[in-house]
Amino acid sequence: MHHQKMLNNEIAQVKSNILAMLAKSTYPVHKNLMLVLNKTASNEWLDCAAEKLGPEYALLISRMTKLEAAVSQIEIGQYGYCCDCEEKINSESLLIDPAIQRCHSCAKK
Numbered sequence: 001m002h003h004q005k006m007l008n009n010e011i012a013q014v015k016s017n018i019l020a021m022l023a024k025s026t027y028p029v030h031k032n033l034m035l036v037l038n039k040t041a042s043n044e045w046l047d048c049a050a051e052k053l054g055p056e057y058a059l060l061i062s063r064m065t066k067l068e069a070a071v072s073q074i075e076i077g078q079y080g081y082c083c084d085c086e087e088k089i090n091s092e093s094l095l096i097d098p099a100i101q102r103c104h105s106c107a108k109k
């Protein structure tokens with residue numbers, strides 16, 4: 001499925017951004033963390049990163065949380081529905097951002 005591919009691509013991208021930031025960091029603790037994250041299984045990766053990374057990673061972590069949530073919704077067959085009104089989100093919006101959780105009218109509220 002197309003959206004799933006977009007989500008997985010973006011997850012991989014966010015993940016490599018996080019690892020690239022860690023690689024540039026001068027804190028020794030970040031070097032260790034990078035080794036840990038490189039060895040962490042993908043299903044535990046986000047929890048591990050969210051628990052250990054500081055506020056400078058908050059935006060990347062929150063984006064990844066949304067992407068992972070959308071992937072889970074695909075797996076249980078609930079993808080593409082607004083979390084407020086439960087209407088189907090239009091497919092153009094999902095192509096712009098495959099991780100959106102609200103339809104156009106609920107997003108404006």
Ligand SMILES: [Zn+2]
Nearest residue numbers: 082085103106
């Ligand atoms: Zn809605």
